[in-house]
Every structure is written in C-alpha cells, then in structure tokens.
Amino acid sequence: MNVSPRSHIYRLVVLLVIMAAGFAVLRSLAIPASWDNEKFYRVDSLEELKLQPLRMGGNEACAGAGCHEAQRVANHKERFDTLSKGDHSGLACENCHGPLSDHITDGRRVASALINRENTLCLGCHGPLLSRPKDFPQFNAENTGHWYFDVEITTPCRDCHDPHVPRHMAAPRDTSELEEASETAAADQPHAVSEVTQ
Amino acid sequence: MLPNESLVNYFFPNEVEIHWSLMIVIYPYITGLVAGAFVVSSLYHVFQIKAFENIARLALVAAFCFGLFAALPLLFHLGQPLRAFNIFFTPHTTSAMSVFGYVYSGYMILLMIELWLVYREHFIQKAQETQGMTGLFWKTLTLGVMDYTPESARVDYKLTTFLAAIGIPWAAFLHGYVGFIFGSVKANAWWATPLQPIIFLLSAIVSGIAMLMLMYAFIRWRTRQPYDFPMIQKLMVFLWGFFIIDFFLEGLEIVYAAYEHGHHWSVIGPLLSGPLYDTFVLGQVLLLSVVPFLILGYITIFNPWGKGLLYLANLASMLLVLQVLFMRFNVVVGGQLISKSDRGFTEFHWEFLAREGVVPAVIILSGPFVVFYIISRFIPVLGDEPEAE
Amino acid sequence: MTTQTSNARRVFLQRLLAGGTAAGVFMVYRQPVVAALSGADETAQATGHDYAFVVDVNRCIGCGQCVRACSIENNVPEGQFRTWIERYVVTPDGVHVDSPQGGMYGFDEIDEELASEAINTFFVPKLCNHCEEAPCIQVCPVGATYRSPEGFVLVDPEHCIGCSYCVQACPYGVRFINSEKRIADKCTWCYHRVSQGKLPACVTVCPTQARMFGDLNDPDSQVARVREEDNWDVLKPEAHTASMCLYLGLPRVVV
Numbered sequence: 001m002n003v004s005p006r007s008h009i010y011r012l013v014v015l016l017v018i019m020a021a022g023f024a025v026l027r028s029l030a031i032p033a034s035w036d037n038e039k040f041y042r043v044d045s046l047e048e049l050k051l052q053p054l055r056m057g058g059n060e061a062c063a064g065a066g067c068h069e070a071q072r073v074a075n076h077k078e079r080f081d082t083l084s085k086g087d088h089s090g091l092a093c094e095n096c097h098g099p100l101s102d103h104i105t106d107g108r109r110v111a112s113a114l115i116n117r118e119n120t121l122c123l124g125c126h127g128p129l130l131s132r133p134k135d136f137p138q139f140n141a142e143n144t145g146h147w148y149f150d151v152e153i154t155t156p157c158r159d160c161h162d163p164h165v166p167r168h169m170a171a172p173r174d175t176s177e178l179e180e181a182s183e184t185a186a187a188d189q190p191h192a193v194s195e196v197t198q
Numbered sequence: 199m200l201p202n203e204s205l206v207n208y209f210f211p212n213e214v215e216i217h218w219s220l221m222i223v224i225y226p227y228i229t230g231l232v233a234g235a236f237v238v239s240s241l242y243h244v245f246q247i248k249a250f251e252n253i254a255r256l257a258l259v260a261a262f263c264f265g266l267f268a269a270l271p272l273l274f275h276l277g278q279p280l281r282a283f284n285i286f287f288t289p290h291t292t293s294a295m296s297v298f299g300y301v302y303s304g305y306m307i308l309l310m311i312e313l314w315l316v317y318r319e320h321f322i323q324k325a326q327e328t329q330g331m332t333g334l335f336w337k338t339l340t341l342g343v344m345d346y347t348p349e350s351a352r353v354d355y356k357l358t359t360f361l362a363a364i365g366i367p368w369a370a371f372l373h374g375y376v377g378f379i380f381g382s383v384k385a386n387a388w389w390a391t392p393l394q395p396i397i398f399l400l401s402a403i404v405s406g407i408a409m410l411m412l413m414y415a416f417i418r419w420r421t422r423q424p425y426d427f428p429m430i431q432k433l434m435v436f437l438w439g440f441f442i443i444d445f446f447l448e449g450l451e452i453v454y455a456a457y458e459h460g461h462h463w464s465v466i467g468p469l470l471s472g473p474l475y476d477t478f479v480l481g482q483v484l485l486l487s488v489v490p491f492l493i494l495g496y497i498t499i500f501n502p503w504g505k506g507l508l509y510l511a512n513l514a515s516m517l518l519v520l521q522v523l524f525m526r527f528n529v530v531v532g533g534q535l536i537s538k539s540d541r542g543f544t545e546f547h548w549e550f551l552a553r554e555g556v557v558p559a560v561i562i563l564s565g566p567f568v569v570f571y572i573i574s575r576f577i578p579v580l581g582d583e584p585e586a587e
Numbered sequence: 588m589t590t591q592t593s594n595a596r597r598v599f600l601q602r603l604l605a606g607g608t609a610a611g612v613f614m615v616y617r618q619p620v621v622a623a624l625s626g627a628d629e630t631a632q633a634t635g636h637d638y639a640f641v642v643d644v645n646r647c648i649g650c651g652q653c654v655r656a657c658s659i660e661n662n663v664p665e666g667q668f669r670t671w672i673e674r675y676v677v678t679p680d681g682v683h684v685d686s687p688q689g690g691m692y693g694f695d696e697i698d699e700e701l702a703s704e705a706i707n708t709f710f711v712p713k714l715c716n717h718c719e720e721a722p723c724i725q726v727c728p729v730g731a732t733y734r735s736p737e738g739f740v741l742v743d744p745e746h747c748i749g750c751s752y753c754v755q756a757c758p759y760g761v762r763f764i765n766s767e768k769r770i771a772d773k774c775t776w777c778y779h780r781v782s783q784g785k786l787p788a789c790v791t792v793c794p795t796q797a798r799m800f801g802d803l804n805d806p807d808s809q810v811a812r813v814r815e816e817d818n819w820d821v822l823k824p825e826a827h828t829a830s831m832c833l834y835l836g837l838p839r840v841v842v
Contacts, residue, residue: 005349008318009357010597011341012311023286030287032746040290041733045743052779055660056788092792095652099659124693125650125794131674131694131708132648136795202842203681205701210713210760211668211689217751217764277749277769284729284748295728295752384826385722385758461825538760539673540842541684 057100062093086165096121096163122157201468202540209537209544216534216546219554221271223526224563226376226398228268229302230522231566233373233399234406235261236309236365241436243362249432256417256579257410258316261369262309263566263573268302270562274553294378297371305365305372312361314339315354317577322346373402380529387462388469388533391451400444405522407437408515413570415512417580427503434511438494441518445487448525465536473543474532482528486521490514636737637803638831639810640776641819642712645836646797649674649710653789653798654691660777660788664766669774670714670789675840678704682840711841712798714789715740715761715774716822719829723753723762732771738831739778742771758826776800 004010034044063080083089094100098114128138141152149160200207239257242250250257273279289296314321322344325336337344374395380386381394411433418425452470455462470478493514496502502510535543549555573579649672657663657670672690676683676697683701687694690710697708717740724732724740731747734740747770754762754771765772777787781800785791790798801808810833813819819833823842834841 003343003345003347005347005353008341008343008350009353011343012314015341016307027287030283032288035288035730039733040288040730042730042743042746045741045745046735048745049741049775049778050782052661054780054783054785056656056780056791058785058791090796091794092652094656095792095794099656124652125648127693129649129694129696130702130705131676131697131710133645133709136648205676205678205681205683206685208684208686211671211686212754212760212763214666215763217754272750275750277751277764277771278747281729281746281748284731284746288730288746290727290730292724293726293728293752295726295750298728379752383722383726383756385756534755538758538842539684541682 053101055099055101056092056094057104059093061100082162083164086162086167088164088166117156117158119154119157122161122163123153127153199468199471200542201465201536204541207542208539209542210539213537213539213544216531216544218530218534219275219546219549220556220559221275221554223523223530224559225268225271225275226373226402226530227405227523227526228264228271228563228566229373229376230398230402230405230526231264231409232261232268232305232406233369233402234404235264235410236369236406237403238407238410238433240362240366243359244366247432249429252426252429252580253410253414253433255316256414257406258309258313259573259577259579260410260413260566260570261406262306262313263570265302265306265309266569267562267565270565271559272298274558274562294375294382297375301368301372301375305368308361308365308368312358312365315358315361318354319346319351320577370399374399380533385538386533386536387455387465388536389529390462391454393447393451397444397447397451400440400447401522401525403440404437404444404518407433407440408518408522411437411511411515412519413567414580415508415515417574423580425508427507430507430511431497431501431503434494434497434507434514437514437518438491438498441487441491441494445491461540465540469532469536469543473535473545474528477524478528478532482521482524486517486524490517490521493517635804638717638738638776638781639801639803639814640714640717640832641799641801641810641813641835642714642832643797643799643835644709644711644838644841646795647672647710647712648795648797649690649694650794651690651693652792652794653712654689656788656792657774658691660780661775663772667763667766667772669761669772670712673711673713673841675707675709675711675838676701676705677707677838677840679706680704707838709838711837712789713759713761713822714832715776716759716828716830716832717776719831720827722756722758722826722828726752726756728752735778739776739781740773741775741778742773744768744770747771758823758828 032042032044034042036043059080083091083093096114096116097103103109103111103113123139126137126139128140132138139153140146145151145160151160235257238250239254239261241247242254273282276282283299285296285299289299291297318340321336321339323346325333325340325344328336343350377395377398380389380398381391383389411430414430415425417423452466455466490513493510497507497510497514531546535546537544551557570579651672654668654670654672658668661669663669668689668691670689671686672694673684673686674690674694674697678701683697685694694710696702697705717734717738719734719738721732721734721740724734728750729746729748731743732740732753733743749764749769749771751764751771754764757773762771762773764770777785777789780787787798787800790800799809799813801810803811803814805811813833813835819835820837821828821830821832821834822837823830
C-alpha cells in the first residue's frame with residue numbers, strides 16, 4: 001500500500017485545524033458583549049462603576065430642610081444658616097461630623113452625627129506647623145486674646161469659639177446652655193427622615 | 199548615599215510593597231532557558247555545527263521541559279489567576295505583555311511538533327513492539343501512521359530544518375519581548391533602555407548553554423557513559439563568546455548612564471552603591487562574571503582536556519547559570535527598589551512559604567528537571583542510549 | 588490505496604482545512620465585524636465634558652482630611668492610598684520629604700534642627716493625574732484600564748487580572764494592587780460621585796480649596812480659568828503623559 005510520505009503531516013495539520021477552530025469558538029464566546037474594540041475596554045464597566053455607593057453627602061445633603069424639622073435647638077437648618085455667615089462657611093460639615101452614610105442609611109437615621117469636642121479636632125487644621133501657609137490662622141498662644149486670657153494649646157478651644165462661627169470672642173462665653181441643648185438632641189433611636197437629599 | 203539631594207529616605211506611600219517579586223524573577227529565567235536551549239539545538243539543525251549533534255536532541259527536550267513550566271510563575275503571581283485567559287480573549291496589542299498568550303502557546307506547539315518529528319521513528323518502533331494500553335499510548339503518538347519510510351524521513355528532515363529556522367526568531371521573540379516589557383517602562387530608570395531586549399536574549403543564550411552543559415555532564419556521570427570532549431570544548435567556546443557580548447552590553451548600559459550623568463544616573467548610581475551593591479557588584483559582576491570569564495578564556499585558549507576540561511566547564515557553567523539568575527533578580531527587583539519620588543529606595547522582603555516565596559520558586563525551578571527525567575525514561579535523549587525499555 | 592482514493596482523500600483534507608480556517612476566522616472576527624456593520628457606537632455617549640483637577644500648593648495645610656475622606660468614600664484598604672499628602676522641607680543641604688501614613692492623620696512638627704535650616708517648607712497633595720497619554724493604559728495587557736470619554740482613567744474591576752504592569756508603568760506611583768480585591772486600584776476622581784453631579788470626596792472636604800475639580804468645557808469653572816491663565820505646572824513633565832492634574836505654585840523640588 002502506497003501511503004503518501006506526507007500523510008502524517010496531513011493528519012497533524014487536521015489536528016491543528018480542529019484545535020484552532022475550537023479555540024476560535026471559545027474565544028468568540030468569551031469576549032464580553034459590550035467590548036469596544038477601538039478604545040479597547042468593556043463599556044458596561046462604566047455603568048457598573050457608577051453604582052458604587054456614596055459615603056459622603058456633601059453640604060447639600062446637610063442643608064436639606066427635611067432633617068430635624070422638630071423644635072430642636074441643634075437642627076441642621078439653623079446650624080447651616082449660622083455657618084454660612086462665619087469664617088468656616090466654606091467647610092464641609094462632614095469634615096467634623098463624619099460621613100453622611102454613618103448617620104443616614106437608606107433614608108433612615110441610624111446614628112447621631114459625630115460630635116467631637118476635643119481640641120485635637122480644631123488643631124488638626126489650626127495647630128501650628130511650619131509647613132502651613134503663613135496666611136492661614138494657626139494657634140498662637142502669644143496673640144492678644146490668647147495671651148490675655150492665659151490660653152494654652154490645651155485649653156478647650158470651645159470655651160471661647162463656636163465651631164460654626166469661630167471668630168474670636170472678647171471673653172469666654174457661657175457654654176453650659178449649648179451643652180444642655182446638645183444632650184436633649186442626642187436621642188439615639190433610628191427614625192425615618194422625611195427627605196434626605198442625595 | 200541617597201539620590202537627588204535627599205536628606206532622608208523617602209518613597210511614595212504605595213511603594214511600601216514591591217509588586218514583581220520572585221515569580222517575575224524566575225519567569226524570564228525559565229523562558230530564557232527555553233530560548234537558550236533552543237538556540238543550541240538550532241546551532242546543529244540550522245547552522246550545521248556538527249560538533250553539537252550529540253547535544254541537539256537533549257537541547258530540544260530540555261527546551262520543551264522548561265517551556266512547560268514557563269507559565270506557572272505567572273499564574274502564581276497574578277492577582278486574579280482565574281482570569282488569566284483574558285490575555286487570549288482581549289489582548290491589548292499596545293502592551294508588550296499581551297503577546298504572551300499567543301507567542302508562548304504557539305511556540306510550545308512548534309516545539310511539540312519538532313519533537314514529534316524528531317522522535318517519530320522511535321514512536322513507530324515502540325508502537326509496533328508493544329500491546330494493550332502502552333501500545334495505544336505509542337500508537338496515539340504516531341497519529342496512526344505506522345510506516346517510517348525514507349521519503350517520509352526526508353519530509354521530516356525538511357520540516358524540522360524549517361521549524362528550527364523559524365523557531366529561532368520565535369524563541370528570540372518569546373524571550374526578547376520580556377526585555378521589551380522592562381526596557382519600555384520610562385517610569386523606571388534602571389529598566390528603561392533600548393538595550394534591554396538584547397541583554398535579556400543574550401543572557402538567555404548564556405543560561406541555556408550553561409544549563410545544557412550541566413545537564414549533559416550530570417546525565418553522562420549518572421549513566422557512566424563517556425563524555426564527548428570535543429563537543430564540550432566547542433560548547434564552552436560558544437559560551438565564552440556569547441557571554442562576552444552579554445557582559446559587554448550589560449556594562450554598556452551602566453557606562454552610558456554614568457557618563458551622561460543625567461536623571462538615570464541620579465538614581466542608578468545610589469542604587470548600585472547602596473541597596474544593590476551586594477547582589478550586583480559583589481555577586482553578579484565580581485564573583486559570577488569575572489571568574490567564569492577567566493575560566494572560559496582559559497578553556498578556549500589553552501585547550502585543556504579530560505577531567506580538567508570537565509571540572510572547569512562545570513564550574514564555569516554553574517557560575518553562569520547563577521549569574522543569569524542574579525541578573526534577573528537585580529533587574530526585576532533592583533528596578534523596583536528605586537522610588538518614583540526620586541528620593542529614596544524601598545525594601546525587598548524575602549518570603550518563604552508565601553505565593554511568591556522562595557519555596558514555590560524552588561519547586562517551580564525544579565519541575566522541568568523532574569519532567570525531563572520522566573521523559574528520558576520513555577525516549578532516548580542522548581543519541582547513544584542503550585535501549586533500556 | 589488507488590490514485591483515485593488518495594486524490595479523494597486529498598481533496599477532502601483540503602476542503603476540511605479551508606472550511607475549518609474559514610470557520611475559525613469567522614468566529615474570531617464575528618464580534619467586531621457585527622459591531623462595524625451595525626454602525627453601533629458602543630462607546631459611551633460623549634457627554635461633552637472634559638474634566639480636570641487643580642491642586643493649589645499654596646493653600647494646602649496638610650490636615651489630611653482629603654486622605655481620610657477618600658479612604659472612607661472608596662473603602663481603601665489600610666496602608667494603601669488613592670491620594671496622599673507629602674511634606675517638603677528645603678534646606679541648603681538638600682530636601683527632606685515625608686508622608687507619615689500618607690498624611691492621613693496630619694503631621695507632627697518637624698524637629699528643631701531641621702526647622703532651623705529650612706528655607707522653604709510646604710505640603711503637596713498627590714493623586715492620579717488621569718493622563719491623556721497614560722502609560723498605564725498603554726501597558727495593560729488585557730484592556731482592563733482605559734480612559735472614559737469624559738477623561739476619567741478607570742479600572743474595570745471584572746476584567747483586571749492583577750498583573751501589576753500598570754503599577755510599574757505609572758511615573759507617579761499612584762497605582763497599587765488592592766490587597767482585598769487583588770486587582771489594580773487608584774484614584775478615580777470619584778467617578779461614582781461626579782456622574783451624580785457631586786464633587787470628588789477629597790475636593791468636598793478640603794477646608795482651604797487647595798483641591799479643585801471641574802469641566803474644562805465649562806468656561807465658568809475654576810479649572811477652565813486656571814488652565815487659561817496658563818500659570819500651572821504638571822508633575823514630571825519630561826514623562827510627556829499629558830497629565831490632567833494642574834498644579835498651581837508647584838515648587839521646583841517636587842517630583
């Protein structure tokens with residue numbers, strides 16, 4: 001029987017073609033449907049990335065009049081209005097009070113917003129550091145008010161400064177009223193918020 | 199000494215961890231061995247260097263065994279190894295790394311075809327001799343063609359020569375692209391040089407020749423067979439030649455950087471005199487380059503013979519096999535030690551049992567030799583094996 | 588075997604080869620051909636936005652609010668940073684740079700000796716530059732990182748294989764492999780926030796407006812004005828990455 005001297009090569013080629021075809025089928029099934037061949041990425045990932053849940057709400061979320069409509073001294077609208085007049089008007093509420101998502105989840109209040117009364121909070125920005133811009137207000141025990149009232153860096157800033165309107169006071173103000181009001185507002189039961197701006 | 203007038207060692211916060219660790223050190227080492235062994239095989243099959251006839255088959259089988267393990271370090275390294283096939287489905291051709299999938303698998307197929315053609319006669323003989331399951335195993339390898347005629351042998355010869363010829367540039371590409379992966383990264387001063395692909399390729403050939411010398415000597419020693427001294431001598435001459443060019447180019451890159459005294463040298467100088475001093479200056483250059491250079495020069499010029507040649511050849515080959523491994527380490531890890539802040543260096547931490555640790559690396563590096571041993575029980579690797587089966 | 592049979596066999600094999608190749612080619616190119624024929628523009632509708640970021644070094648006070656906010660907003664694993672603050676202290680003998688925990692908890696004062704030698708000292712925020720010619724996109728082997736039509740350089744978390752090539756290629760060191768997700772990660776300019784009309788978290792919390800974000804195509808935006816005034820720098824201009832992070836007041840020593 002005269003077998004072609006190339007018959008083993010033909011069989012090899014057939015085997016290779018079958019493998020290549022099988023692989024080509026696998027590949028065409030595996031390429032994601034939304035693939036953009038020109039820009040070379042999976043377009044659906046853009047929509048998926050948009051779904052990442054937000055943690056911070058921004059001041060627009062805190063400005064919502066739907067929060068704390070009840071007669072409470074420490075409601076947002078009042079704070080917001082006072083804040084918009086002072087030197088801290090550009091600040092994000094969440095800088096000091098923590099992210100929105102810790103406070104509100106799915107439209108429901110789950111915990112109090114963070115209230116930190118320690119000096120470390122103020123000094124985080126206002127502590128004296130050589131590298132800070134010279135025109136930025138940094139704590140200085142030698143300036144007139146601090147010197148006059150014997151204020152040191154450990155003296156509670158809040159004795160004189162309202163964090164929402166921080167411009168220095170002429171004299172230490174009575175903070176007891178403020179503390180009392182904050183205590184009554186601190187009821188920690190979750191309840192629905194009528195409108196939470198996202 | 200710290201780079202760029204830095205007073206303290208500073209690196210970016212995310213640079214605390216080095217991302218390309220031992221697995222990425224051994225990956226180019228293994229593909230380098232593949233390319234190097236294949237070049238030796240082609241020196242006989244394509245360039246007709248008769249002296250290497252006895253080592254050509256060994257080289258081909260060794261290339262295949264190393265090639266089997268080339269992808270393993272990458273799978274260990276990937277953060278998402280289950281998605282590894284993305285490199286076949288959506289290869290991004292602006293990235294040198296994207297060619298890995300097709301170039302590697304295509305090359306392995308080429309190697310397998312070449313091995314099949316070279317050993318076809320042996321497969322047919324075995325298929326005719328054996329029965330049952332063993333017989334079926336050998337019969338499958340023949341693809342059902344049970345005659346080995348002189349005409350088909352001539353067809354095989356033409357095809358093997360052709361495959362060996364295209365196999366050389368293909369192997370060069372398989373390993374050279376790795377050099378390009380590093381050389382094209384402008385963000386890394388130690389990596390970025392156009393010389394990188396050529397340096398990688400030449401050191402690959404050096405490692406291939408040296409490793410084959412060690413394997414040949416070991417097999418002949420264990421099987422108590424005579425050594426082909428003319429082949430060993432010629433192999434060492436080639437090794438010396440390739441190593442000279444390789445070492446020259448490695449040095450050239452540094453000379454350029456030092457001479458230009460520009461941004462590259464501002465970080466490379468402190469790197470080589472600092473964190474990389476031991477492994478590069480003392481290890482790679484002094485111990486593992488200068489010494490084998492002298493040994494191989496002696497072999498080439500003074501033509502020692504017998505036991506003397508054997509010991510010197512083995513010593514030089516052992517040192518060079520380590521030199522190339524050190525080179526891969528110094529390039530891959532050394533480059534990542536440089537902080538992109540240009541103001542300091544980060545640290546490399548040795549791990550042992552972790553994913554990219556020493557133990558998995560040693561196991562992966564040993565794998566090819568285990569497979570080689572298993573294969574050698576089935577097919578004659580060196581031309582003059584007594585038929586033991 | 589007769590000549591006829593061997594001919595028939597040869598013809599069969601040739602047809603098999605041709606057919607198999609054709610099927611293979613069709614399968615490989617099916618998707619792009621279909622897309623081209625249908626004329627469907629699968630890329631996201633170009634919204635006409637071209638976003639950019641501005642960092643004003645003169646305003647940064649190194650409070651670390653941005654680093655904390657980003658870490659919270661984006662669930663960044665501890666010890667890894669999508670953004671960070673560096674402090675530079677320039678002396679006649681050299682430069683002292685530090686970034687303790689990325690500046691997340693602020694900075695302690697520099698020691699007296701260093702302070703006495705300081706000619707200039709300042710804070711520099713760093714983040715992904717969302718380059719127009721991003722080297723990270725160029726080197727990604729599987730197309731997992733890309734630039735969106737509005738200028739965000741993003742990572743597809745489902746497609747990334749975690750090879751770290753992009754981390755190596757970034758000249759700015761802003762990319763890392765997320766230790767929890769084992770894929771490439773970096774600042775996204777809070778894409779999920781901007782697409783809802785909000786600002787990135789770091790911009791939202793910065794007390795001194797050292798960070799600004801906006802649309803270059805909006806002539807009223809701060810970034811558009813900064814760009815036009817042409818007094819800005821980028822980091823590592825020699826890398827030619829076309830960085831979209833414009834720095835104001837960037838000192839010479841900053842890399």
